[in-house]
Amino acid sequence: MYRPYPDSMMESVAKVEASRKHRMETEPRRLTAEEKDSLLKAFHPDYNPDAFAEIKVGPNKGQKAPLELTEMLHSTSRILHENIDLSKIDYDVDVLVIGGGGAGSSCAIEAHNAGANVMIVTKLRIGDANTMMAEGGIQAADKPNDSPLQHYIDCFGGGHFAGRPELVRRLVMEAPDAIKWLNDLGVEFDKEADGTMVTTHGGGTSRKRMHAAKDYSGAEIMRTVRDEVINLGIPVVEFTSAVELLKDEKGQVAGAVLLNMETGDYSVAKAKTVVIATGGAGRMHYQGFPTSNHYGATADGLVLGYRAGAPLLYQDSIQYHPTGAIYPSQILGALVTEKVRSVGAQLVNAEGEAYIHPLETRDVNAAGVIRECAEGRGIDLPGGSKGVWLDTPMIEILGGEGTIEKRIPAMFRMYINYGIDMRKVPIPIYPTLHYQNGGLEINGDGFTKVIPNLLVAGEAVGGIHGRNRLMGNSLLDIIVFGRNAGKKAAAKSKEIVLGTPSLDHIKNYDVELKKAGLDTGVVSPKLLPSYANHKR
Amino acid sequence: MGKMVNVYFFGKKYSVPEELTIMTAMEYAGYELKRGCGCRHGFCGACATIYRIKGKNELKTCLACQTQVQDGMYIASIPFFPTDKRTYEIEDLRPNQQVMMELYPEIYSCIGCNACTKACTQGLNVMQYIAYAQRGDFAKCAEESFDCVSCGCCSVRCPAGISHPMVAQLARRLNGKYVAPKSEHLEKRVEEVNSGAFDDMIEAIMQKPITELKELYNNRDIEK
Numbered sequence: 001m002y003r004p005y006p007d008s009m010m011e012s013v014a015k016v017e018a019s020r021k022h023r024m025e026t027e028p029r030r031l032t033a034e035e036k037d038s039l040l041k042a043f044h045p046d047y048n049p050d051a052f053a054e055i056k057v058g059p060n061k062g063q064k065a066p067l068e069l070t071e072m073l074h075s076t077s078r079i080l081h082e083n084i085d086l087s088k089i090d091y092d093v094d095v096l097v098i099g100g101g102g103a104g105s106s107c108a109i110e111a112h113n114a115g116a117n118v119m120i121v122t123k124l125r126i127g128d129a130n131t132m133m134a135e136g137g138i139q140a141a142d143k144p145n146d147s148p149l150q151h152y153i154d155c156f157g158g159g160h161f162a163g164r165p166e167l168v169r170r171l172v173m174e175a176p177d178a179i180k181w182l183n184d185l186g187v188e189f190d191k192e193a194d195g196t197m198v199t200t201h202g203g204g205t206s207r208k209r210m211h212a213a214k215d216y217s218g219a220e221i222m223r224t225v226r227d228e229v230i231n232l233g234i235p236v237v238e239f240t241s242a243v244e245l246l247k248d249e250k251g252q253v254a255g256a257v258l259l260n261m262e263t264g265d266y267s268v269a270k271a272k273t274v275v276i277a278t279g280g281a282g283r284m285h286y287q288g289f290p291t292s293n294h295y296g297a298t299a300d301g302l303v304l305g306y307r308a309g310a311p312l313l314y315q316d317s318i319q320y321h322p323t324g325a326i327y328p329s330q331i332l333g334a335l336v337t338e339k340v341r342s343v344g345a346q347l348v349n350a351e352g353e354a355y356i357h358p359l360e361t362r363d364v365n366a367a368g369v370i371r372e373c374a375e376g377r378g379i380d381l382p383g384g385s386k387g388v389w390l391d392t393p394m395i396e397i398l399g400g401e402g403t404i405e406k407r408i409p410a411m412f413r414m415y416i417n418y419g420i421d422m423r424k425v426p427i428p429i430y431p432t433l434h435y436q437n438g439g440l441e442i443n444g445d446g447f448t449k450v451i452p453n454l455l456v457a458g459e460a461v462g463g464i465h466g467r468n469r470l471m472g473n474s475l476l477d478i479i480v481f482g483r484n485a486g487k488k489a490a491a492k493s494k495e496i497v498l499g500t501p502s503l504d505h506i507k508n509y510d511v512e513l514k515k516a517g518l519d520t521g522v523v524s525p526k527l528l529p530s531y532a533n534h535k536r
Numbered sequence: 537m538g539k540m541v542n543v544y545f546f547g548k549k550y551s552v553p554e555e556l557t558i559m560t561a562m563e564y565a566g567y568e569l570k571r572g573c574g575c576r577h578g579f580c581g582a583c584a585t586i587y588r589i590k591g592k593n594e595l596k597t598c599l600a601c602q603t604q605v606q607d608g609m610y611i612a613s614i615p616f617f618p619t620d621k622r623t624y625e626i627e628d629l630r631p632n633q634q635v636m637m638e639l640y641p642e643i644y645s646c647i648g649c650n651a652c653t654k655a656c657t658q659g660l661n662v663m664q665y666i667a668y669a670q671r672g673d674f675a676k677c678a679e680e681s682f683d684c685v686s687c688g689c690c691s692v693r694c695p696a697g698i699s700h701p702m703v704a705q706l707a708r709r710l711n712g713k714y715v716a717p718k719s720e721h722l723e724k725r726v727e728e729v730n731s732g733a734f735d736d737m738i739e740a741i742m743q744k745p746i747t748e749l750k751e752l753y754n755n756r757d758i759e760k
Contacts, residue, residue: 033754128574142725148734157753165742176725186709195717206758219579227705231623261570294575330557334577532568
């Protein structure tokens with residue numbers, strides 16, 4: 001018998017195998033609205049009162065945020081005491097895009113195509129972004145049995161009716177065009193021989209509208225838009241962080257102060273419009289969770305924007321992806337795409353029970369995994385951690401031999417690399433910190449509400465997904481809102497007359513911090529997590 | 537903590553726990569990574585790495601985030617490699633053999649040494665996809681190269697100076713845009729949206745009170 005796991009785990013695998021035939025004959029029941037609510041309240045990490053603190057300064061004063069984000073908002077600027085000559089302009093552009101992921105890149109392409117002089121600055125390389133790591137797919141209601149209305153209801157309801165209607169509308173109405181735009185750029189979507197898109201369900205979808213490029217959906221999108229950015233000759237300044245926005249005396253943003261990540265030198269970018277497309281916050285490791293996010297996901301844009309006066313929305317709402325890798329330790333926190341469930345795998349506890357429908361929304365399924373582990377029905381893993389099974393052999397039974405390698409090759413590769421053949425045995429999973437539901441608040445056109453020429457796109461936005469995002473709506477939002485921000489920023493730049501760039505707002509923010517008696521002893525934004533071990 | 541192994545980062549010896557990956561072992565040793573670290577989960581290709589096991593002749597390539605350390609590893613990361621991407625207007629291209637001859641003529645200088653395939657961190661048949669590109673078979677080149685993460689290890693080893701990931705990128709875009717069949721249902725839906733077919737309905741649903749929306753959501757039928 002094939003035994004890639006320690007004996008203690010193999011005992012549980014035997015139970016999963018024993019119950020498989022029976023489980024495959026009956027689809028697990030969907031939870032009622034009341035059952036979902038009580039499961040979330042009891043087990044979702046967002047309901048852990050010890051993990052949040054009150055924000056003491058700025059536009060969201062009095063509201064709560066995760067402890068780690070609150071610390072960043074309560075910290076001062078790293079350039080407060082630097083003597084930076086703002087009259088010496090290193091880059092002078094119409095549109096400055098901060099961030100080189102999917103939102104930033106699609107924004108830059110559209111701004112360029114609208115005739116603006118646009119530049120991207122990015123902390124690491126263009127494409128070092130959560131977009132690159134999105135696996136499962138991208139939603140769009142483009143099938144005859146589906147409509148943008150249906151998509152609206154799924155998105156709005158899945159987000160607990162907290163999404164901003166004008167943002168949800170843009171998301172669902174512009175979704176088909178986003179897919180067409182990507183396809184026309186050369187993105188390879190999975191299609192039938194007659195051109196029909198191969199689409200599946202995601203958690204919480206009522207129609208099969210998940211378009212994919214195997215399980216490299218985000219990578220395929222990212223590498224294509226990156227290729228286009230380079231083809232268009234758009235300047236990309238890599239290994240360069242925007243560490244502070246510049247403002248003028250009219251309350252407009254005027255560009256940003258940039259930090260060369262390698263030399264430590266500062267430079268100044270002047271811009272008529274600025275787009276924050278800095279992505280997520282997984283590397284803040286809220287509540288100590290491992291993360292599926294890339295190395296630079298530290299909520300920088302939220303801190304810069306907030307310090308400049310832009311309010312946040314739903315900054316206390318975090319997505320834990322129900323299926324993160326939990327074993328072996330080398331892949332801890334890595335995403336096991338929801339597509340594994342879309343193509344047939346059930347969530348099964350240590351006793352071999354399919355305790356929940358595998359395609360409930362992510363928050364519900366994450367809470368479900370945590371409940372099973374907390375109540376003693378989790379698998380005992382080496383090192384003392386717990387998890388539940390994702391019954392992957394079901395995929396081959398349902399779809400035929402070869403389905404796993406064809407539909408989810410990245411997952412197969414990740415596990416076989418450690419000797420685990422997911423075609424033959426289930427894989428253990430546990431929730432991983434995956435997505436920042438909240439972010440900077442924008443209006444329907446992508447502008448922040450208080451700064452007229454500051455836009456936000458992508459994961460740094462709050463309000464599109466309410467308090468829980470559906471699978472496939474993030475790849476969609478970075479394209480829809482990225483493209484929109486590019487067009488709007490280009491148009492806006494034609495009417496903006498800048499005053500004198502200054503950093504007075506960071507001085508004022510520091511005064512506020514002092515008044516509130518705050519001294520965290522660190523500076524923000526964080527830029528990169530501290531993983532280096534300097535202990536002797 | 538488990539067993540420790542000795543590894544050599546840029547020739548300098550460190551003792552690290554054996555369960556770590558090369559990337560986490562570097563951090564364990566005190567490196568604060570900026571270059572050579574991206575998604576940390578095997579998708580971005582930032583952490584291309586070259587190593588040799590002490591006493592063995594073979595030179596190996598890998599992704600630092602996806603590879604567990606072994607005793608006696610001599611490790612050097614490749615923080616940047618000057619692959620050569622040619623620029624083009626995708627709208628002006630057509631999916632014929634001519635495209636590759638013009639944009640990436642060096643692929644016809646391939647000497648068939650297969651060093652690219654041996655170097656691939658994703659286990660792809662790189663030389664084969666270059667052969668497909670030479671013949672202008674973009675669908676096959678796209679399929680064979682699909683899992684490429686552009687780490688560039690193939691190009692590092694190529695005696696003909698080919699930038700394989702860039703060739704594959706072009707092939708995939710040509711395939712996705714021109715060769716793969718068009719999706720009629722997509723084109724149709726885009727037209728419907730643009731003609732305003734859904735405008736009134738979406739406006740109406742946005743105005744509905746939450747209680748009604750909850751009713752709609754909780755009782756919606758879910759496609760089997």
